[in-house]
Amino acid sequence: MEKTSDLVERMLAGDRLALARLITQVENRSDLVPQIMQRVHPRTGRAYTVGITGPPGAGKSTVVDQLTVRLRAEGRSVGIVAVDPSSPFTGGAVLGDRIRMQSHTLDPDVFIRSMATRGNLGGLARATGDVVKLLDAFGKEWVLVETVGVGQTELDIIRQADTIVVVLVPESGDSIQTMKAGLMEVADIFAVNKADRDGADSLVTEIKFMVHLHHVSPASSSEIDWEVPVLAVQAQHGIGIEELLTEIRRHRTTLESSGALAARRQARRRAELKAILTEEFLRQVSRRLEPEGDLAETVERVVAGELDPYSAAAGILGRLD
Amino acid sequence: MEKTSDLVERMLAGDRLALARLITQVENRSDLVPQIMQRVHPRTGRAYTVGITGPPGAGKSTVVDQLTVRLRAEGRSVGIVAVDPSSPFTGGAVLGDRIRMQSHTLDPDVFIRSMATRGNLGGLARATGDVVKLLDAFGKEWVLVETVGVGQTELDIIRQADTIVVVLVPESGDSIQTMKAGLMEVADIFAVNKADRDGADSLVTEIKFMVHLHHVSPASSSEIDWEVPVLAVQAQHGIGIEELLTEIRRHRTTLESSGALAARRQARRRAELKAILTEEFLRQVSRRLEPEGDLAETVERVVAGELDPYSAAAGILGRLD
Numbered sequence: 001m002e003k004t005s006d007l008v009e010r011m012l013a014g015d016r017l018a019l020a021r022l023i024t025q026v027e028n029r030s031d032l033v034p035q036i037m038q039r040v041h042p043r044t045g046r047a048y049t050v051g052i053t054g055p056p057g058a059g060k061s062t063v064v065d066q067l068t069v070r071l072r073a074e075g076r077s078v079g080i081v082a083v084d085p086s087s088p089f090t091g092g093a094v095l096g097d098r099i100r101m102q103s104h105t106l107d108p109d110v111f112i113r114s115m116a117t118r119g120n121l122g123g124l125a126r127a128t129g130d131v132v133k134l135l136d137a138f139g140k141e142w143v144l145v146e147t148v149g150v151g152q153t154e155l156d157i158i159r160q161a162d163t164i165v166v167v168l169v170p171e172s173g174d175s176i177q178t179m180k181a182g183l184m185e186v187a188d189i190f191a192v193n194k195a196d197r198d199g200a201d202s203l204v205t206e207i208k209f210m211v212h213l214h215h216v217s218p219a220s221s222s223e224i225d226w227e228v229p230v231l232a233v234q235a236q237h238g239i240g241i242e243e244l245l246t247e248i249r250r251h252r253t254t255l256e257s258s259g260a261l262a263a264r265r266q267a268r269r270r271a272e273l274k275a276i277l278t279e280e281f282l283r284q285v286s287r288r289l290e291p292e293g294d295l296a297e298t299v300e301r302v303v304a305g306e307l308d309p310y311s312a313a314a315g316i317l318g319r320l321d
Numbered sequence: 322m323e324k325t326s327d328l329v330e331r332m333l334a335g336d337r338l339a340l341a342r343l344i345t346q347v348e349n350r351s352d353l354v355p356q357i358m359q360r361v362h363p364r365t366g367r368a369y370t371v372g373i374t375g376p377p378g379a380g381k382s383t384v385v386d387q388l389t390v391r392l393r394a395e396g397r398s399v400g401i402v403a404v405d406p407s408s409p410f411t412g413g414a415v416l417g418d419r420i421r422m423q424s425h426t427l428d429p430d431v432f433i434r435s436m437a438t439r440g441n442l443g444g445l446a447r448a449t450g451d452v453v454k455l456l457d458a459f460g461k462e463w464v465l466v467e468t469v470g471v472g473q474t475e476l477d478i479i480r481q482a483d484t485i486v487v488v489l490v491p492e493s494g495d496s497i498q499t500m501k502a503g504l505m506e507v508a509d510i511f512a513v514n515k516a517d518r519d520g521a522d523s524l525v526t527e528i529k530f531m532v533h534l535h536h537v538s539p540a541s542s543s544e545i546d547w548e549v550p551v552l553a554v555q556a557q558h559g560i561g562i563e564e565l566l567t568e569i570r571r572h573r574t575t576l577e578s579s580g581a582l583a584a585r586r587q588a589r590r591r592a593e594l595k596a597i598l599t600e601e602f603l604r605q606v607s608r609r610l611e612p613e614g615d616l617a618e619t620v621e622r623v624v625a626g627e628l629d630p631y632s633a634a635a636g637i638l639g640r641l642d
Contacts (some may be wrong), residue, residue, distance in 0.1 A: 034634075041629035161472070260611070266624045269626065270623070272623075273624075274607070275632060276634040277606060278599055280634045289595070299594060302590050303587045309597045310359055311355070313597040313598045316598060
């Protein structure tokens with residue numbers, strides 16, 4: 001197998017195949033991940049990351065596709081990461097969405113990668129963050145991260161973006177209401193897609209009202225003065241995408257000029273360190289918990305119900321110290 | 322403040338106020354949690370836990386309420402834990418649901434507790450598991466755990482049940498489709514609620530088909546031979562609840578007679594130990610990462626972007642060893 005350092009060198013020199021291989025390593029959380037990310041680190045921090053989230057069927061992929069068209073028309077290079085953490089069963093849906101983006105597959109300045117959960121939800125947010133860094137180091141000026149839904153994993157994924165766009169469509173249903181509420185907290189920009197549908201206008205009005213309430217509330221002490229814009233778009237017809245990109249850039253400028261971008265990224269690095277510490281700790285301790293490991297006996301006593309897990313954990317952590 | 326040991330003694334002697342106080346400690350993940358759970362441990366393992374999950378608006382609370390009525394009519398004691406991890410914004414919805422259960426609040430053999438996320442999603446599944454154990458130790462014969470949705474946290478919560486009931490309602494929408502797919506994996510029993518609505522029959526047929534495909538698939542190597550039953554219920558009118566309870570008991574008997582219940586609980590204890598180890602590790606390391614801690618300098622270098630987080634994590638774990 002090729003040496004990791006060579007693979008990283010080739011990637012940094014612009015080799016797409018090397019990039020794809022590194023992404024696979026990162027996605028599988030291989031033992032080489034720390035080594036890869038250490039080498040890549042000095043080349044990161046230049047890309048601007050936009051997260052696009054919302055319920056399934058909202059047309060997120062089409063929005064991503066159209067944003068890519070606009071950015072490419074300006075000569076910008078684009079990386080796309082599409083993540084579906086909800087279930088292995090829905091993996092097919094993402095792949096279906098990908099097909100719509102085939103218009104970009106021959107464009108060497110667009111790099112698209114789908115990531116689905118492989119039963120390892122915990123590591124998915126971590127893996128996504130590392131893939132974003134690889135695309136950043138590879139030289140992509142814009143990285144678009146698309147993800148579905150509003151669970152903890154999805155929030156962990158989307159919070160790694162600099163600007164977060166929430167895409168909604170006019171649709172009833174309690175579950176959408178719940179999602180909307182959850183997404184309120186993370187949205188920097190709302191895009192109401194399929195704006196020609198019945199109910200789109202009232203949805204725009206409703207979200208504007210929610211945003212306004214949220215904005216004036218003294219509890220929402222955001223680091224910048226930014227009232228979340230609510231746009232009506234029809235991504236399939238390219239309508240409203242120019243305005244969306246303008247708002248994304250306005251948000252970027254606001255973050256940059258206020259120093260909030262630097263603050264956000266610093267907070268992200270702090271959270272990242274904790275997540276990696278946890279991942280590495282579990283990786284190390286898991287080996288020792290295996291049947292051949294030195295902690296196996298304690299595990300067996302817990303499994304049999306003889307020992308409570310808190311006492312066991314205290315004992316194990318005492319031995320690790 | 323009262324000594325923890327006294328509080329536990331009083332709880333084990335049947336004091337509901339002591340139970341409520343201990344639950345609050347557990348919910349807030351106080352430093353006393355290990356001590357509480359160690360003392361409670363010998364008295365656990367007798368309750369049978371039923372998880373009730375499904376999308377918002379499916380009528381889960383009404384199902385829980387009606388199951389409670391039936392169990393109480395048989396003289397069984399019941400503990401109820403209702404968890405809404407989706408968002409702090411929806412906390413109100415759960416409280417609204419609780420009001421419907423007020424018929425039981427004067428019944429000393431029913432204990433109801435709502436839990437909402439307080440910004441600490443990671444600990445919520447752990448906290449729920451511990452609350453179930455407290456109710457178990459308190460002597461509740463049945464513990465019903467109700468939770469919304471299908472994210473990772475919700476799955477972590479619901480997987481702590483012995484039997485899992487998924488409640489659905491006839492409703493269109495892509496997001497429901499996604500949920501259905503995610504819930505397929507965990508359901509031991511499906512209940513289609515509001516079965517008098519349009520579309521209920523076809524939903525029952527559809528789920529039966531999905532269940533059948535899943536059951537015959539060689540990939541689904543379940544530890545027991547159990548084809549997931551799909552019931553039509555109208556919880557609000559008490560229709561189909563008797564049958565639901567019969568199926569829950571049939572599932573319980575199947576698990577018990579095959580030895581699968583013991584195996585499930587052992588697997589759960591193993592997962593629990595890992596979760597507690599992680600929680601305790603993070604609690605310990607977090608203190609050292611604080612500005613006054615001995616690892617603060619490393620953190621600052623990561624936050625400033627000077628040091629990559631993987632190198633930092635390796636360094637920190639090396640020092641902990």
